[in-house]
Amino acid sequence: MRSSDQPTVVLPGxxxxxxxxxxxxxxxxxxxxxxxxxxxxxxxxxxxxxTMYGNEKEVGRALRDSGLHRDDVFVTTKIPSDGxxxxxxxxEASLAALDTGHVDLWLVHWPxxxxxxxxxxxxxxxxxxxxxxxxxxxxxxxxxAQLDELIQATAEAPAVNQIRWGPPLYDARRHAEHRDRGxxxxxxxxxxxxxxxxxxxxxIAEAHGVxxxxxxxxxxxxxxxxxxxxxxxxxxIRSNADxxxxxxxxxxxxxxxxxAGQGRGETATVPTDVIA
Numbered sequence: 001m002r003s004s005d006q007p008t009v010v011l012p013g014x015x016x017x018x019x020x021x022x023x024x025x026x027x028x029x030x031x032x033x034x035x036x037x038x039x040x041x042x043x044x045x046x047x048x049x050x051t052m053y054g055n056e057k058e059v060g061r062a063l064r065d066s067g068l069h070r071d072d073v074f075v076t077t078k079i080p081s082d083g084x085x086x087x088x089x090x091x092e093a094s095l096a097a098l099d100t101g102h103v104d105l106w107l108v109h110w111p112x113x114x115x116x117x118x119x120x121x122x123x124x125x126x127x128x129x130x131x132x133x134x135x136x137x138x139x140x141x142x143x144x145a146q147l148d149e150l151i152q153a154t155a156e157a158p159a160v161n162q163i164r165w166g167p168p169l170y171d172a173r174r175h176a177e178h179r180d181r182g183x184x185x186x187x188x189x190x191x192x193x194x195x196x197x198x199x200x201x202x203x204i205a206e207a208h209g210v211x212x213x214x215x216x217x218x219x220x221x222x223x224x225x226x227x228x229x230x231x232x233x234x235x236x237i238r239s240n241a242d243x244x245x246x247x248x249x250x251x252x253x254x255x256x257x258x259x260a261g262q263g264r265g266e267t268a269t270v271p272t273d274v275i276a
Contacts, residue, residue, distance in 0.1 A: 006045055007221060007244070009184050011136045011159040015104065018074055019221050020243065021046035023188060023230035028055050035232045036062035040073070042241040048162075048188075048228045049098075050078035050109055051090055056097035064099065075100055078109035078140060079125070084117045087124035091133055106134035107162055110141045118146065119153040126156060138162070138184075144177045151181065162186040165225065167201075167216060168193045170260040175223070186226035190216055195262075200255050208246045211239060218243045219256045 008016040022039040024032055024047065032055040036047060040062065049059045056077060063073055075098065083090045091106060106125055111118050122139070129137040138160030139147070151157045161178060165187025178185040194201075194216055201212035208215070213229075217240060220227035229240045248256070 006043075009224065009226065011105075011184065012182075013135060015136045015159070016074075017105065017136070017160070017184065017226060018044075018046035019224070019226050020044065020217070020241065021048050021074070021076070021186075021226060021228035022237070023228035024049045024053055024055055024059060025188070025230055026053075027058075027230070027232055028053070029058065031232050032058040033062045035237065037066060038234045038237045039241070040066040040068060042238045044241055045072060046074040046076070046226075046228070048076045050080075050107075051083075051094055052078070052080050052109060056094055060098035060100060070100055074104045076105040076107065077103050078107040079121070081108065081110040081112040081117075081121075084112050084114070084121050087121060088128065091128055095133065102132060103134045105136045105138055105160060107137075107160065108139045108142075111139070111143075111146050119150060122150045122154060122158075126154065136160070144174065147178075147181060147183060157181050157183050160184045160186050160226070162188055162226075162228075164189050164192070165220070165227075166190045166192065166194045167219065167256050167259040168195075168262050170257050172257070175225070184226060186228065187220055188228050190220060190227050190229055194259075198259065198262075200259060204248065204252050204255065207252075210243075210246060213240065214243050215248070215256070218246065218248055219253060222248050222253055 006018045008018050011017055022044040027035050036059050049056050077094045079090045108121055112121055125137045128134050136159040138158040140162035142161050161183050175185055196212040201215050205212045205215045217227055231237050
């Protein structure tokens with residue numbers, strides 16, 4: 001299965017990004033390798049990693065050993081905010097570890113704190129894209145004001161902003177702010193603040209014969225939001241990938257939307273290895 005065989009969103013440059021990705025945060029060593037191999041076998045065609053995760057080598061090895069063609073898998077990595085002034089060196093190290101030749105999306109992992117550094121780093125990320133080292137350029141953990149700073153300075157909006165997201169964090173206004181700027185919203189930690197025993201989720205899951213976790217992931221997809229669940233448990237990895245056989249009704253989606261604000265900042269009722 002190619003990445004284009006799954007629901008995708010189109011980034012600038014006609015780059016297609018699968019709406020479902022596999023997160024690798026907190027996975028390391030052989031555990032990361034095994035999880036990515038399992039994910040690729042389960043049908044994921046979008047893998048998310050980062051320099052600070054320390055697992056790019058394992059991600060790259062899993063991709064090579066999967067037997068899939070490089071162009072069939074969308075690969076994201078991220079530069080830490082302390083990489084200002086070393087952007088090309090950091091990316092070249094990532095590419096050497098991944099051994100993929102290029103990445104499909106390179107993100108600034110967190111806004112640099114020093115005044116002006118965010119724009120300086122963003123210019124270098126754009127240069128890497130223009131030089132063909134990444135197909136698309138984006139950011140992570142940016143507020144709308146921080147996104148606007150980049151746009152005003154360079155006249156180029158990030159293709160993607162990867163932020164913490166899930167039903168309790170749903171914010172229609174913030175989603176619209178991304179959409180109005182042509183920025184794709186990508187959500188991480190989809191389960192971390194979500195109580196998977198919530199009656200709304202369990203009722204919808206029962207109606208479709210799926211799990212509450214699958215409802216949460218499908219809710220992202222139905223909103224056109226990229227989502228990157230993480231697990232190192234093979235059965236959960238496969239279950240999280242099996243979300244394309246059903247869709248939420250508009251009424252069900254509204255019911256999940258209405259969970260916004262519930263559990264914000266709280267610890268979720270969910271096994272820790274499910275958390276992205």
